[in-house]
Amino acid sequence: MTTKQLSVFLENKSGSLVKVLDVLKSEGVQIIASTIADTADYGIFRIICSQPEHAYDVLRNAGVAVSLCDVFAIELDDTPGRAADTIGCFAKEGLSIAYLYSFLLEGKGVLIFRTDNIDRATEIISRYGFQFKLL
């Protein structure tokens, strides 16, 4: 029950982000959520979007350094403390998270995270009764 996420390698230079966005725009791909993690020299632009496989193909053809990977999307009630509860369970189970970001969609919180251990994450999410979010 994972969601496809695009990861784009961006140079720290003006214009590099807009180039990626323009490609997605011209293909009618809609971005649902995105985040940029940066270092001094480069950034990684992570995107949840419509038609991720298609978006991946067109970005690659446009010469963009991009990868497609599986992340988890969990739906949480929009009330204080839900993230703490969720991450608390992962911590208790010893599941390590590479990175995480969140956003609100239709009045619900959505938590996106990546872990190396997909099977175990799936098992934990089901056992604790968390809701997978279909994006």
Add this chain to the structure above:
Amino acid sequence: MDKSSFFNPEFETLDRKQIEALQLERLKATVAHCYNGSAFYKARFDSIGLKPEDIKTLDDLRRVPFTTKQDLRDTYPFGMASVPLDKCVRLHSSSGTTGNPTVILHTQRDLDQWANAVARCLWMVGCRPDDVFQNTSGYGMFTGGLGFQYGAEKLGMLTVPAAAGNTLRQLKFFKDFNTTVVHAIPSYAARLYEVMVEKGIDPRRDLKLRTLVIGAEPHSEDTRRRIEDMLGVKAYNSFGMSEMCGPGVAFECKEQNGMHIWEDYYIVEIVDPDTLEPVPDGEVGELVLTTINREAMPLLRYRTRDLTRILPGDCPCGRHHKRLDRMKGRSDDMIILKGVNIFPIQIETILMQFKELASDYLITLETLEDNDAMTVDVELSDMFIDDYAALQRLEREITRQLHDEILITPKVRLVPKGSLPKSEGKAVRVKDLRKKY
């Protein structure tokens, strides 16, 4: 002319006619020595039917084929020697492991003559036996170490072979040993001043520094003046290359206007790098040198690939040995950074071993706060993986392997595929933004 301003007055005060007579005598001897001693030169001469006795005038030198760095590589390690190896007492070799390095052999006489040339240079800029000379060059294979060491000893100075790095220790030596003369590459001289400021040392008040010898790194007249102002010294430009022994080939006199090349050691030609025809004095071309005072491994018409010109006219210092202008660049793609010679192919060879990288790269050289630095931009291949830790490991591993090859730690920057500039047909590999020339 006061004889005491010369270390070798009998050679330094020769007029043009005397220089040329001595050169012809030494050239004939050198050519015969190469022909009889070196299989390489014998084959070269025989292939064009040239005999040593055909060289009757200095102009006849132009009948001798050029020697190139590639010849040195092809005959690695000992193929160009003109004496048996048991007559040799030292070798210096270039760095780098990707191609054959170059090796220069020396007999004891060669080393003595080399030390004499360096001593002559240092004497010319005012060094005397009561000076204390501190050398911040790396020792070992790097000729700026041992070359200056033996020259300074020959002159009779107290020498401090501090070697490279450890700036705080260098400063302590300056202070404790009353160092008056320092040899440093220009960027390190600036670094020394930076640390002095940090440590509250005023070089004019707290130190005895008087003379700085700089070289091995391209630098501008502005840079020299800035270094002189910072440290309160006179800074003199030095030119050398390992193929010609090392330091001591050409050196500025107190006029600080061009470097006298010792014409009792070398015959100088400046040629158009494309046509290989000589250019008139004053015009820039490639420096071609013939050693006429070397035993183990003389080089005939060696193409240095350095671009420079002969400064026309006489020098008020009384020496008639020709003066070379600052080096204007290279006629090949060799990079000189912090005194280290680097060919882009060395860097390329390392980069191509990483499957994570695409084939384009860009080497940028720039002056950052008076320090010359190298950045290597490398393009990621299609195999981009969203994993920071892996990207950082990759950066570190590339940096480490480059350092092992070129002995300098570049800054490695990962960039997306296709983002590096390309010129028509041929990719631009080196961008030199340093303040120089």
